[in-house]
Every structure is written in C-alpha cells, then in structure tokens.
Amino acid sequence: MTDPSAAAAQAGLKRVRTRHFQTAKESGTKITGLTSYDQLTAQIFDEAGIDFLLVGDSAGNNVLGFDTTLPVTIDELIPLTRAVAGAAKRAFVIADMPFGSYETGIDEALHSAFRFMKEAHAHAVKLEGGVRSAEQIRRIVSAGIPVMAHIGFTPQSEHGLGGHRIQGRGDQVEQLLVDAHAVEDAGAFAVVLEMVTSDAAARVTRELKIPTIGVGAGPDVDGQLLVWTDWAGFSTGRIPKFVRQYANLRQALTDAAVAYQADVTSGQYPAPEHGYTD
Numbered sequence: 001m002t003d004p005s006a007a008a009a010q011a012g013l014k015r016v017r018t019r020h021f022q023t024a025k026e027s028g029t030k031i032t033g034l035t036s037y038d039q040l041t042a043q044i045f046d047e048a049g050i051d052f053l054l055v056g057d058s059a060g061n062n063v064l065g066f067d068t069t070l071p072v073t074i075d076e077l078i079p080l081t082r083a084v085a086g087a088a089k090r091a092f093v094i095a096d097m098p099f100g101s102y103e104t105g106i107d108e109a110l111h112s113a114f115r116f117m118k119e120a121h122a123h124a125v126k127l128e129g130g131v132r133s134a135e136q137i138r139r140i141v142s143a144g145i146p147v148m149a150h151i152g153f154t155p156q157s158e159h160g161l162g163g164h165r166i167q168g169r170g171d172q173v174e175q176l177l178v179d180a181h182a183v184e185d186a187g188a189f190a191v192v193l194e195m196v197t198s199d200a201a202a203r204v205t206r207e208l209k210i211p212t213i214g215v216g217a218g219p220d221v222d223g224q225l226l227v228w229t230d231w232a233g234f235s236t237g238r239i240p241k242f243v244r245q246y247a248n249l250r251q252a253l254t255d256a257a258v259a260y261q262a263d264v265t266s267g268q269y270p271a272p273e274h275g276y277t278d
Helices: 006-011 018-027 039-048 076-088 106-118 131-142 171-184 198-207 250-267
Strands: 031-035 051-055 094-096 123-126 147-152 188-192 214-216 223-226
Touching: 006 123, 018 031, 018 076, 018 094, 018 198, 031 106, 039 051, 039 076, 051 076, 076 106, 123 131, 131 147, 131 171, 147 171, 147 198, 171 188, 171 198
Parallel strands: 031 051, 031 223, 051 094, 094 123, 123 147, 147 188, 188 214, 214 223
Antiparallel strands: none
C-alpha cells in the first residue's frame, strides 16, 4: 500500500484509514500488517511503512506467558493497545477482541468495542467468526466502529476445530464462502483468512468486494499479516510453514546477553570510559 522506504512512508505522515484498504484492493496494491504489543515495535514498524498493526490476542503466547490465546482478557489488551496506538503515527491500529468479550450477544460485543476505542485509542477492532459473529459485527459497525473480520482457522476456537487444522479443503470451501459473505454483508471493512488453502483463499478474494488479509492463505489475497515474533526469529519450537523468518533476533539478543554477563563478571565492563569524572 506504500513505498517500502521508511523515509517515504513517513514523509507525509498520512494516517491509513479504512478507505485506503478498499483503494488498495481496487488497485491491486498489497496491504501489509504485523502484530505489535508495545511502543518500541509499533514505532519501528510504523516508520518502516507497515500499513496496519494488530494488537493481537497472540499477546497471550508472546507477552503474557500463556500457552494459548484463550485466557487473554480485555483488561490485559487495553494497555498494550494504548501503547501501540500512541506510538503509531501513520499505521492503522486494530485491537483484537479476546475470547469471551463478544460471543454472548451484541450488547457485550458493543461494550467491548467501546472500551477498546475509548480506553485504548484503537482505530478498529477484530472479531473471529463468520456467520456466528455477523450480528455482532453489524451492531459494532452501526455504532461507527470499523471491524476487521477473521475466518478460516480461528485460534479462539482451536478446541472446537480439533487443533491447528488447515481450513478450506473439500466441502469446507462452501462454508468458508458463506462466512466470508456474511461478514462482508455485516459491514466488515476487511477479513483475515487464516490457515486457508491457497485455492480457497483466492476464490474468496475474487468473490468479495472487501480486502482479504492472509495469514498462511497463499499469495492470491489482498494483503498479508504475520505475528512479528515469528518472522523476527524470537519464536522457538515449531514455526508455521507459512512464516518466512526475516531475522534471528533471539540469537542476537542471546549473544548480547552472554557478552554482557561475561564482561561484567570479568571486570571488563564498565570500563573507564563508561564512568563520570569530577
């Protein structure tokens, strides 16, 4: 959606809006998104020209020390969202609606969305679910709050889906399309397709007027979103197939910490140049 150079991205400091997502789809310009949970990464990604920052409930796995996203609460995400929104001068900031914050009905969903807009200064919210979340999306949008939808593999429903399973295979394609049209009709400005076969994602992208954002959904979508700790090399264990690692920051920080520890214990740090004189 933008010139990839940081200088060009920041030159105008023009805030990305929902209309820019639609313009990007119509022009065939790819949209870029990353998760962010703090001021420092938000500022870096914003300056790099990333179009939108998602304060994901993936903070559960990457910040809060949980095994899944399910325990994450609104109260835990609000300060993270506020930090990201305060640092981002251009990127569009989207807050994840955590599990249990919108499922029981439209009133709860609207109240949760209000909190993210008023207390966290988010620009939009994201909900998981297609048909089952359509009424919540419609009500939130009618209150003037932009909504990004999320279908395919929905992490908050991982137990109901039988684990991390690829979506959009065989008979699942038709349900995926039903869900996609449901969220579009409800007023979502974009929809995330997670762990969906490339062919199914391409079909959804062709049929929808709103942009599709892929998370492991192949190349034929309108944009891409990744959890930043995955592509930066912080994550350990099994890395999803769709992730390309652009750095190995875990090793870089480990090396720095080992060097610091060695310098302190050996007396090499602090050296005379690190001290103050009278």
